Amino acid sequence: MASNCKSFKLEIEESVGGTWFSREARAHLDACPACFDFFESRDSLRRLVGELERVEAPGDFDFRLRARMVAASNARGRRFSVTRFAPGFGSVALASFFALSVTAAFYFNRSPVENQPPLLQTSSTFLPSNSDDRRQEKSAANVGNEITLEGSEINAIRKVDVVRAPQRRQRTITKRVVDHGHQVAGTAKGGVVDSAYSSAPVFKVPNVKLNFSAEPLRVVLRDESGVPRHLSMNPVSFGSQNLVGRARELSSAVPADDEGVW
Amino acid sequence: MSAVSTTNELIFSATAAGQGSVTTPRAAETLTDHGLLEATLTGDEAAFGELVRRYRNQITNYVYRMTNDYETAVDLAQETFMRVYAAAERYQTNYAFSTYIYRIATNLAISELRRRKRRRLVSLTGFFQGRDSSPAEAAELDVPDVRPLQDATFVEGERRAAVARAIATLPEKYRAPLVLRDIEERSYVEIAAILQMSEGTVKSRINRARTFLRDKLRAHV
Numbered sequence: 001m002a003s004n005c006k007s008f009k010l011e012i013e014e015s016v017g018g019t020w021f022s023r024e025a026r027a028h029l030d031a032c033p034a035c036f037d038f039f040e041s042r043d044s045l046r047r048l049v050g051e052l053e054r055v056e057a058p059g060d061f062d063f064r065l066r067a068r069m070v071a072a073s074n075a076r077g078r079r080f081s082v083t084r085f086a087p088g089f090g091s092v093a094l095a096s097f098f099a100l101s102v103t104a105a106f107y108f109n110r111s112p113v114e115n116q117p118p119l120l121q122t123s124s125t126f127l128p129s130n131s132d133d134r135r136q137e138k139s140a141a142n143v144g145n146e147i148t149l150e151g152s153e154i155n156a157i158r159k160v161d162v163v164r165a166p167q168r169r170q171r172t173i174t175k176r177v178v179d180h181g182h183q184v185a186g187t188a189k190g191g192v193v194d195s196a197y198s199s200a201p202v203f204k205v206p207n208v209k210l211n212f213s214a215e216p217l218r219v220v221l222r223d224e225s226g227v228p229r230h231l232s233m234n235p236v237s238f239g240s241q242n243l244v245g246r247a248r249e250l251s252s253a254v255p256a257d258d259e260g261v262w
Numbered sequence: 263m264s265a266v267s268t269t270n271e272l273i274f275s276a277t278a279a280g281q282g283s284v285t286t287p288r289a290a291e292t293l294t295d296h297g298l299l300e301a302t303l304t305g306d307e308a309a310f311g312e313l314v315r316r317y318r319n320q321i322t323n324y325v326y327r328m329t330n331d332y333e334t335a336v337d338l339a340q341e342t343f344m345r346v347y348a349a350a351e352r353y354q355t356n357y358a359f360s361t362y363i364y365r366i367a368t369n370l371a372i373s374e375l376r377r378r379k380r381r382r383l384v385s386l387t388g389f390f391q392g393r394d395s396s397p398a399e400a401a402e403l404d405v406p407d408v409r410p411l412q413d414a415t416f417v418e419g420e421r422r423a424a425v426a427r428a429i430a431t432l433p434e435k436y437r438a439p440l441v442l443r444d445i446e447e448r449s450y451v452e453i454a455a456i457l458q459m460s461e462g463t464v465k466s467r468i469n470r471a472r473t474f475l476r477d478k479l480r481a482h483v
Contacts, residue, residue: 013465013468013469013472014450014465041476041483042472044483045472045475045476045479045483046444048421048425048479048482048483049425049429049440049444049445049475050444050445051422051425052327052422052425052426052445053422054319054323055319055322055323055326055332055335056319056322056323057318057319057321057322057336057339058336061314061318061322061336061339061340062311062314062315062318064340065314065340065343065344068340068344069344069347072344
């Protein structure tokens, strides 16, 4: 009976307006008060909902609809016309892009000496020789780590500008070493050094090849009275100590001399 | 939909006559919904006007029962027709046109209900209701008045208002199938196509909706 009630309740639920029932369903409703109550409640609820008055569209529905469609169409047209009829919109954009590209290329392709300060900027100051004694040396030859000056004159003091923190304010440390030509690789023997800074114009050397050596640099300096001073400099480079150490091991050179570091 | 120069052109039939349309309003009445939509695609605005005339009341009533707000219902019904017109090219004849337009109206109505839910501010009536009441019930001050009224007409109006309020407080997933079934008298198959769910789910939801409604309208049933 319970399974029958379930199936009849489904039929009651799905009936349209409660008017159509099978013969078995009608017989069951007469015999089963629970199913009859269910039918009564559903039927009254359906009538209650069905009695709700139907609302209708207002009289100017078509008129307003047409106006909205026209307004939407016009708005769509305006939106498209902004890009469609903008005078030379594409040309202006292309020209702007081209000008920007040219400017960027010009900026980044400028000389790095002028534009971008390198980590190690090298400049040479050529000094006139003040003393005839300083012209006695005629030539220079590198022997090991020493510079032997024979028949040539030391004609320049090179200022080595070490630039720290290149992205920020440039701070320059100037070292004076004896320069011969463009290369300094050792100790100048018999060189003439002017201990003062020169006010002569600075010539920038475009490509200075720096010979690296793990051995300390020995420099012989003579003051104005001719007294020699022997200086030794370890090739210490900030951030490259490991590289220097490896180079020393590979070259199996003399152990590092810590003297003379300044 | 071109620009208009006179207010007469805002009437579909007048526009069609002015443009020498293919279909006259009288001929449009004999066409099926599919035929009218195909004619609309060719630029026949009288055909679209006939479609509007056939469905404007049904859609307005359906959306009104979903939203319980007449102005919103009219607005969403017009939006429904605008979408039908805009998407006429994408219409597929696999479904009946009524299913298609009811589906659009349902989606718009449900979007409106969700928008309302987001917009809903703290209601003063919520302070007078229990914590266990559902959010839908919290928005309504639904105090049953069991006292008999003198005027029978007024009683009838009150009962209808109570039924409308009760329907409006149903969750949207139960409201749409119930309205489509008991008010719009659509078949289960059609409701399943409109709501894009199985027929069994539709029957189950209608059953649940009627149970909810009976509990809310216990004083009237």
